[in-house]
Structures are given as structure tokens and as C-alpha cells.
Amino acid sequence: MKRWMSLAAGAALVVAACSSSATPETTVAGEAPTTVVSTTVAPVTTVPATTTSQPAPTTAVPVTTTPPTTAAPTTTAAPTTTTTTVAGTVYEVPDPSNPDYYPAPLQAGSDLFGSGCSPGAGPLPDGIWFGQLTNVGPNSFDFDLMCFAPNPPGSTEEDGIGDITNNNPAIRTVPVGSSAHVYVLDAAMNWMDMLYQTWSVAPTLGNGCPLPCTFLQGWVYVNGGEATEITMVWTP
Numbered sequence: 001m002k003r004w005m006s007l008a009a010g011a012a013l014v015v016a017a018c019s020s021s022a023t024p025e026t027t028v029a030g031e032a033p034t035t036v037v038s039t040t041v042a043p044v045t046t047v048p049a050t051t052t053s054q055p056a057p058t059t060a061v062p063v064t065t066t067p068p069t070t071a072a073p074t075t076t077a078a079p080t081t082t083t084t085t086v087a088g089t090v091y092e093v094p095d096p097s098n099p100d101y102y103p104a105p106l107q108a109g110s111d112l113f114g115s116g117c118s119p120g121a122g123p124l125p126d127g128i129w130f131g132q133l134t135n136v137g138p139n140s141f142d143f144d145l146m147c148f149a150p151n152p153p154g155s156t157e158e159d160g161i162g163d164i165t166n167n168n169p170a171i172r173t174v175p176v177g178s179s180a181h182v183y184v185l186d187a188a189m190n191w192m193d194m195l196y197q198t199w200s201v202a203p204t205l206g207n208g209c210p211l212p213c214t215f216l217q218g219w220v221y222v223n224g225g226e227a228t229e230i231t232m233v234w235t236p
Helices: 002-019
Strands: 127-134 140-149 163-165 171-185 191-195 217-223 226-233
Touching: 171 217
Parallel strands: 171 226
Antiparallel strands: 127 140, 127 217, 140 163, 140 171, 171 191, 217 226
């Protein structure tokens, strides 16, 4: 009986010893006992940072489309008909002391004196032209172009000075150059040379035509679109 109680008492001591393995609380006299609360801190879970690699944004350069070039249509100019003159040719009286009463034909194959009588419409082109002068002014005159052909074969000069015809009644205004000269026969059959500005004041006074000359007819020398010389002809 004493042996069992000794074993029980030993077991109780073992149990007591196991229960007192915790740190004993220290109680100071006069102070309230301190209760130690055991706080369990939850473990911190560190989440590794996730690095997402994204490509740098790309700014696309806009593409400019150039519209196709349309070639301008080629325009073909209509051909024009003009009076042909010899480049560099100057039409002038060869001898002012004895001007040509019958300028030689200038058109190949023509029997008409001077440049003929078919220059076409418009201003009188450069050349030597025969006709009648009217409305004589200080800077211009009106001109009726005529055809002047040689006397018919077998005729004599007493029959006429030539064969003058007027196929076109058109009137052209001819400007006069500032230094133009006019050659007129006087009654003694001498040529008088005077400036156009002097002659234009009284064009009939300087004409010593022995016949009743009622028309102012003569040769007009045109250069650069202006009359530069005029040879008056006696015509009844």
C-alpha cells in the first residue's frame, strides 16, 4: 500500500515537472501579477514582383501617297498664212536724184512692177507698192493698192505710162516714219526731194504735173511697217 502511493506520488511529481517547464511568472510583492500574452504574428508572405516586359510603343510614320501626274494635253496651233518677206531686205530708192519710175518686179515670175498687188489682208507688209494716196496727214495716209503692169507689148510710152488696174477697193492706213522722204517731179521734169512732213501740208502744190493730175498716185516703200519713202507718179 505504501509502495503504490509512492508510485502515485512519483507520477504526480513527473506531471508537475512537465507542467512547470514554462518560464515561471515572477511576482513582486505589492504589484499585481503580470500576465504575459503570447502573440502569434502571422508569417509575411513575400510575393515576388512580376516584371512584365512590354515592347516600347512604336509611332508609325504616316505614308504620303503622291497622286499621279497628269501630263497637260499638247495643243497644236493652227497654221497661219502670212506674207513672206526677205529677212534683212531694205526697200529704198536706189538713186534719190533719179527715183525709179518703174521699180523692177520683185516677185519671181511676175510682170507687175514692185511687189505686185496681192499682199493679203491687213496692214501693208514691207515692200514696194503702187496705189492712190488719200487723207494725207502728218503721220499717216490712206492707201488704195493698185496693180501697175508694163505697157502692153507693141505700145509706146505716149500710149500711157503703164497698165494700171484696181482689183481691190480696200483702203489701208499706212503709218509714216519720222524721217520719210517724198520725191516729186516738177514741171521741168526734175525730181524734188522733200521731207514727208513738209510735203504732207500741201501734197498737190509740189506736184508740177503738166497734165490735169487729179489723183495722188505713186510708189510707197514700206520698211518695218512704216512708209519710209514715196515716189509720186504723174497720172492723168
